[in-house]
Every structure is written in structure tokens, then in C-alpha cells.
Amino acid sequence: MRARTETRIAWQDLPAAVRGEITGRLCAPVVRAETQGGGFTAGLAARLLLGDGRRVFVKGIPTGHPLAGMYEQEAAVAAAVPSGFSSPALLWSGRFEDWVLLLFDDVDGRHPSLAPGSADLPGVLATVASMGEVLSPCPYGAARPVAEAMARVSNCWRTLAADPPSDLSAWCVRHLPGLVEMETRWMSVAEGDTLLHADLRPDNMVREHASGVIHVVDWAFGYRGAAWFDIAWLVPYLIMEGHSPVSAEQTLAGIPAWRSADPDAVTALAISVAGHWELARRRPSRPRLRAYQKREALAALAWTAFRTGWR
Numbered sequence: 001m002r003a004r005t006e007t008r009i010a011w012q013d014l015p016a017a018v019r020g021e022i023t024g025r026l027c028a029p030v031v032r033a034e035t036q037g038g039g040f041t042a043g044l045a046a047r048l049l050l051g052d053g054r055r056v057f058v059k060g061i062p063t064g065h066p067l068a069g070m071y072e073q074e075a076a077v078a079a080a081v082p083s084g085f086s087s088p089a090l091l092w093s094g095r096f097e098d099w100v101l102l103l104f105d106d107v108d109g110r111h112p113s114l115a116p117g118s119a120d121l122p123g124v125l126a127t128v129a130s131m132g133e134v135l136s137p138c139p140y141g142a143a144r145p146v147a148e149a150m151a152r153v154s155n156c157w158r159t160l161a162a163d164p165p166s167d168l169s170a171w172c173v174r175h176l177p178g179l180v181e182m183e184t185r186w187m188s189v190a191e192g193d194t195l196l197h198a199d200l201r202p203d204n205m206v207r208e209h210a211s212g213v214i215h216v217v218d219w220a221f222g223y224r225g226a227a228w229f230d231i232a233w234l235v236p237y238l239i240m241e242g243h244s245p246v247s248a249e250q251t252l253a254g255i256p257a258w259r260s261a262d263p264d265a266v267t268a269l270a271i272s273v274a275g276h277w278e279l280a281r282r283r284p285s286r287p288r289l290r291a292y293q294k295r296e297a298l299a300a301l302a303w304t305a306f307r308t309g310w311r
């Protein structure tokens with residue numbers, strides 16, 4: 001797995017009583033724990049091998065941590081993802097002492113490569129294509145509409161335009177009025193009744209070694225909306241792995257939800273995502289996350305320039 005994490009909490013760092021609670025629920029001792037490197041969250045994320053040969057995946061975070069609410073939200077969403085969708089089953093979740101804990105089926109695999117020609121792409125496309133059907137109607141009753149939940153993503157160009165950073169590219173500066181005008185125009189079009197992941201990127205997918213099946217993990221958001229939203233969200237990640245904007249979009253061409261998406265709304269979402277990453281990458285602290293967000297911003301900007309045709 002890719003090692004680009006901020007420092008993770010390791011299994012051994014858990015208080016003994018918390019480890020005891022987990023092994024008690026699993027009815028077996030942990031004989032090996034492998035901390036996972038994907039992502040940027042500092043919480044515990046580890047693959048556990050149990051004494052009886054079973055494997056489970058554990059996530060955890062102290063209840064006082066600012067992200068604890070997201071872990072509880074993930075537990076609620078993951079519990080609602082239907083078994084017909086390829087995503088590890090949630091075995092148990094709850095609070096114990098000062099910890100929020102989640103136990104999942106373990107997937108023995110690695111992150112898929114989205115690079116042009118990658119043998120992983122057909123599996124990725126099969127999994128994401130199934131989302132529109134298998135995750136509709138939205139099985140998570142408390143899911144917030146994506147436009148409402150992501151309202152912050154759709155006013156970032158407005159924020160940037162109010163006080164443009166000195167290192168904003170000439171292209172962005174030139175097109176600020178258009179970017180501000182367009183950035184909200186995906187919102188009403190993204191209404192729908194599919195459960196959206198809203199953070200679909202390769203390190204939130206695991207390609208199972210044995211079957212090649214792509215499993216989607218890390219359901220920290222769980223919004224309700226139109227299926228094309230999650231598909232479109234993948235485009236910058238395809239570009240980050242070496243696709244041109246044209247080939248990224250061609251890669252998705254077989255997915256019905258992508259084909260039927262309103263082109264202007266997709267362009268507006270590209271703009272919105274680019275603005276989000278442009279703003280996020282300039283926030284202070286967490287240098288490794290900011291470097292990754294800069295790559296996300298550049299990919300989303302390349303996609304935006306392609307879709308708008310603005311020079």
C-alpha cells in the first residue's frame with residue numbers, strides 16, 4: 001500500500017483495555033497487526049491476523065479527536081451499504097472507554113492503479129458503474145443531499161476571488177469571474193437518490209488479490225445525490241495517474257450514469273472541485289496533505305481547462 005500517511009496510531013499504541021475489548025469481541029487473540037499507510041488521517045487503521053486464522057480490519061480514534069464524529073458517521077454509513085455492493089462488511093462498531101472503534105471484514109489486496117492501460121481499470125469501472133444501481137434508492141436514511149453537504153466546495157472561487165493569493169496562476173486570475181459564476185451550477189443537477197461515497201479515490205479502494213474485485217472503503221461521508229457525482233469525482237484521480245483529460249473521460253465512457261450526466265453540470269463540478277483544492281492546498285500546516293492537494297488542484301484545473309475550453 002502507498003505510504004503517504006501522517007503518523008498513524010498503531011495497534012500497539014491502543015490502551016491494553018481497548019485491545020482487550022476488541023479481541024474479546026472477536027473471540028480470538030491478535031497475532032499480527034499491520035498498520036495501513038493509505039490516507040492522511042492519524043487514526044488507527046490496521047489489518048489484524050487472529051489466532052484462529054481469520055483477518056479483520058480495525059479503525060479507531062480517541063473520542064476527543066476532532067475526527068471522531070467522522071468515524072461514527074462512517075460506522076453509520078458502512079452499516080447501511082448493502083451486501084450486494086463490493087465494500088467490506090462492518091462487523092461491529094461502538095465506543096469503548098475513550099475510543100470510537102470500527103471492525104470490518106479484511107480485504108487482502110492493494111490500491112488499484114488508475115494509470116492508462118492499467119489492468120486494474122476494468123475492475124474499478126465495474127465497481128463504480130454498479131453504484132448507481134446497487135446504491136439506489138439511497139439505503140442510508142440519514143444521508144444529507146450532496147449539494148447541501150458540499151456547499152463549502154462550491155464557493156471556493158468566490159473566496160479566492162475576494163483576496164486572490166499571489167501565487168494563483170495567470171489562467172485562474174484571468175478566468176476568476178467565470179469560475180465564480182459557474183462553480184455552483186452543478187448543485188441542483190446533482191440531486192438524486194443514490195448513496196454517494198463523495199471521496200472516491202484510489203486509496204479508498206482496495207483491489208482484492210484473489211479475485212481482482214475492487215472494494216470501496218472509507219465511507220466517511222455518505223451523501224445522497226445523483227450517481228454521476230461519484231463518477232465525475234474520479235476524473236482528477238485518473239489525470240493524476242497519467243491520463244489526459246480526454247482519456248480520463250473516455251475511460252468512463254461505458255458507465256451509463258456518466259454518459260447521461262448533464263455536460264454543463266459536469267463542467268461546473270470540475271470548476272468547483274478545482275476551486276476546493278486550490279483553496280485547500282494553501283491552508284497552513286500538514287505539508288504532506290497540502291502537497292497532495294496541490295496535485296489534486298492541478299489535475300482538476302487541467303480537467304476544467306479542457307471542459308471549458310478557456311485559454
Ligand SMILES: Nc1ncnc2c1ncn2[C@@H]1O[C@H](COP(=O)(O)OP(=O)(O)OP(=O)(O)O)[C@@H](O)[C@H]1O
Pocket residue numbers: 001036037038039040041042043044045047057059088104105106107108109111203204205206217218219
Ligand atoms: N476492510 C479493509 N481491508 C483491508 N484494507 C483496508 C480496509 N479498509 C481500508 N483498508 C486500507 O487501509 C487504508 C486506510 O483506511 P481508510 O481509508 O478507511 O482510513 P482513514 O484513516 O479514514 O483514511 P483517510 O486518511 O483516507 O481518511 C486504506 O487506504 C486501505 O488501504
Ligand SMILES: [Mg+2]
Pocket residue numbers: 038039040203204218
Ligand atoms: Mg481513506
